[in-house]
Amino acid sequence: MRRAWILGAVVVLAGVVGLGALYGRDYLDGMHFEKAISEIDETEVANGGPWPQPQETCVFCHGAHGQSVNAWYPALSGQPEAYLVAQLHAFAGGQRSNPYMGPIARELTDEQIQSLAAYFARQTPAQSEAVRAEAALEKRGMALVAAKSCQACHGASFMGRDQVPRLSGQGAAYLAKQLVAFKTGERHDPSGAMNGMAASLSGADIQAVASYLASLTPGGSDARKQ
Known part of the structure; x- marks a missing residue:
């Protein structure tokens, strides 16, 4: 009887060893996968709440963490929270017209808008594109920015504040498009300041200003002085 028990134990042990050899790696891989997912989830919770958010x-147009790498789409990373909230409400209410952002914004609750704004505001910004402006164009843009006192509202390093956006490092194409929109009245600044300023710029001026601002490093000290 005892011999039969021992033989049975040996058979069971051999089976366990065999299963371990067959499936042990898969089991360990599964444990590693679960651990990785758990760590990712913990990071998401700390960063902006449970996934999906x-x-x-937004990544499809605005890039990972809101850092656009396409000059046509604005970077949201590092934008002032109040500015992001105001723009999402403007898209939702139709004060700012956009065939894509309008429907998206209208689907968001006030709580989601606040959460999104807080999330993107705390992301580290970077240049949206590598800009190699001609020296003459850059000098013209820098002179125009100084003459129009853009730093008075957008900050010394053009990082924005309150409901005024970050311009430093944004894509040149996006910046130029917005200046044209303000110039034509397609986009309206509640204070009227942007519409009045843009109206005084020529097409060449707009390209120079956009190129200069796009060449700046967000948060850097290269908002160069003449």
Whole structure:
């Protein structure tokens, strides 16, 4: 009887060893995968709440963490929270017209808008594109920015504040498009300041200003003085 028990134990042990050889690696891989997912989830919770978050859908146009790498789309990273809230409400209410952002913004609750704004505001910004402006164009843009006192509202390093956006390092194409929109009245600044300023710029001026601002490093000290 005892011999039969011992033989049975040996058979069971051999089976366990065999299963371990067959599936042990898969089991360990599964444990590693679960651990990785858990760590990712913990990071997401710390960063902006449990996954998925509304900002996940923003990546297609605005880039990972809101850092656009396409000069046509604005970077949201490092933008002032109040500015992001105001613009999302403007898109939702139709004060700022956009065939894509309008429908998206209207689907967001006030709480989601606040959460998105807080998330993107705390992301580290970077240049949206590598800009190699001609020396003459850059000098013209820098002179125009100084003459129009853009730093008075957008800050000494053009990082924005309150409901005024960060311009430093934004894509040149996006900046130029917005200046044209303010110039034509397609986009309206509640204070009227941007519309009045843009109206005084020629097409060449707009390209120079956009190129200069796009060449700046966000948070850097290269908002160069004449």
